Amino acid sequence: MERLQSCPPLAIRSGHDGWLIDESGRRYFDAISSWWVNILGHTNQRITAAIIEQANRLSHVMLGGCTHEPAVRLAERLAARTNHQLGHVFFASDGSSAVEIALKQCFHAKAIQGQGSKTLFACLRNSYHGETIGALSVTDVPLFQNAYRALLTDTLIVESPDSRDGNEDAALKALSNLLDERGNEIAALVIEPRVQCGGGMSMHSPEYLRKVRQMTRQHDVYLIADEIAVGCGRTGTFFAWEQVSKTDWPDIVLLSKGITGGNLPLSVVLSSEEIFQCFLSDDFTKGFLHSHSYTGNPLACAAANAVLDHFDEGLTDAIAQQAQYLSQAFDRFNGDSRVSPVRQCGMILAFEVNNSGNNFAERFHMQGRAHELLIRPIGNTVYLIPPYVLNQELAEFLANAVDQCLDKVLSGC
Ligand SMILES: Cc1ncc(COP(=O)(O)O)c(C=O)c1O
Incomplete structure (x- = not known):
């Protein structure tokens, strides 16, 4: 102030x-799309019209026990963009919540699979994944963390493949060592594919990510691709991950920011069939429990569908x-x-x-x-x-x- x-x-x-x-x-x-959200500029007429049309039909209904066409349509369109490899969509309202959900899903899925020792997460040096307690725990920007260190959970930080240092091999070696030593304690590695934005726009190659995917699979560690900043066309493809592979996806991909073109708050967590199956049970202790009042808000979903129309065209x-x-x-x-x-x-x-x-x-x-x-x-x-x-x-x-x-x-x- x-x-x-x-x-x-x-x-x-x-x-x-x-x-x-x-x-x-x-x-x-x-020049920064208002913290990277207004990907189609301001007051995009088509998105505005979609929101108005939806508002005249249904502004909100809770997604617990109810569903609605804009959410279903959005989920199906996003899943199709991953060739249905990530066919399950969980809705939230902002990027940090999506990160929290992804962390909880990975930990819980591993526990259900009998790997309760996997209680840790790993992230890259200089990564930024948000500022709620869980998301801040997998962030590595001291400015945002220092005052809250005592509240944060232990996270394993691994060297970043920062393009300015040209050190992708060193970063891969460091990750390999970490996974060899502590892979049995790690539920997931969370990364920002292609560009670590909040940490200073450091970039890395698709090849680096391809090798990360192989290593995380070898060590039975889930891979969360946080595309909250880099998704929705920002790196040239709808998902940054498309530059890595169109068939071998991370276990979870996150979108927010640009998904509604900066019109309404929305985030989505796209998860694999394996993760979904873990939670498919009559036993409530195995259900994935996470509720937000505005989850899957119809106006936000209508805005996101209008954004996807632009990509379809x-x-x-x-x-x-x-x-x-x-x-x-x-x-x-x-x-x-x-x-x-x-x-x-x-x-x-x-x-x-x-x-x-x-x-x-x-x-x-x-x-x-x-x-x-x-x-x-x-x-x-x-x-x-x-x-x-x-x-x-x-x-x-x-x-x-x-x-x-x-x-x-x-x-x-
Ligand atoms: C990669 C990444 N993840 C998560 C977040 C957090 O999103 P939000 O600010 O909507 O909580 C951001 C925000 O800048 C981000 O860049």
């Missing part, structure tokens, strides 16, 4: 496509073209001594700023505002996660604005 003096909140009145308009009529391009082709525009526009930063080489995975682009000085993220953010940009670096990492509304001109606008912000911030303005 103290920082609000130097960085007052932007009072936003409206939004259209990539742009946000504040109360005084100034505009800002939302070829949105990933448009994303590929827009990623190209972004790459061409930011090519000017390669070889620029102010910054590290630019890295990109689909519609995620990032670089580090050299000699960035104190309080860089906030100073850069404030310069962004002055250059019609909503942008929030993580430490000295400047990243763009724009909505899928780019054309060549907008990509150039983004590169110019970032360039000018860098000039200003590094010259001490």
Whole structure:
């Protein structure tokens, strides 16, 4: 709250496509899709229409003992996108809840299978999976964890395959050692496929993930792919995992953020047949128990179905073209001594700023505002996660604005 003096909140009145308009009529391009959720920009007409239509029929009914068409349709469409390898869908309302559900499912399924010793989880160095107690326990960002350490459960942290260090082999070796030594205590490994977003946009190859999948299978450890940030087309394919394999899926995949295009809170946990079968019993102690009041809210499911309509009509082709525009526009930063080489995975682009000085993220953010940009670096990492509304001109606008912000911030303005 103290920082609000130097960085007052932007009072936003409206939004259209990539742009946000504040109360005084100034505009800002939302270069980070409002924490990576507004993948189709703001006030997408088709999603709005789907929500209104659904609101006129049914706004909410509890999913305990009831069901409804938008949830069933959404579950079937998502399952089909995994070739029905992950054919069971559990609904929740936000990313952290989805992580909690996945952790509980893995632990409980292992216990039912007679592997009650598997009480631990593993995650990658610098991973971010949310900030409720369970999700924060499998996060490795000290800023968010330090004050709450005493509340968190023990988690095994394994080295990350951070593209900036080119150390995928070392990361695989570390994982192999961990699984050899403690695999019989680990219920699941949770990862963010292709890009560790909250930890600073570090990227890794599909090949790394392919080997992780093999190793977790060998050690009978479940693999949770947290696609809350990287799913819904962000890395170029609907699921980031499609770049790894279309037939050999993780045991669980999570989606949230972009699934409703930033219109309503929703998350989904897609689970394998094996996990589902563990809980299929008359015995209540074997049932998977987890309830949220707004689970599978019909309005949110209707919004998500409208987002999937865009993908059914070829949105990933448009994303590929827009990623190209972004790459061409930011090519000017390669070889620029102010910054590290630019890295990109689909519609995620990032670089580090050299000699960035104190309080860089906030100073850069404030310069962004002055250059019609909503942008929030993580430490000295400047990243763009724009909505899928780019054309060549907008990509150039983004590169110019970032360039000018860098000039200003590094010259001490
Ligand atoms: C990979 C990942 N997992 C989980 C979460 C938590 O989602 P939420 O903020 O909706 O709780 C986030 C949020 O940024 C995320 O990036």
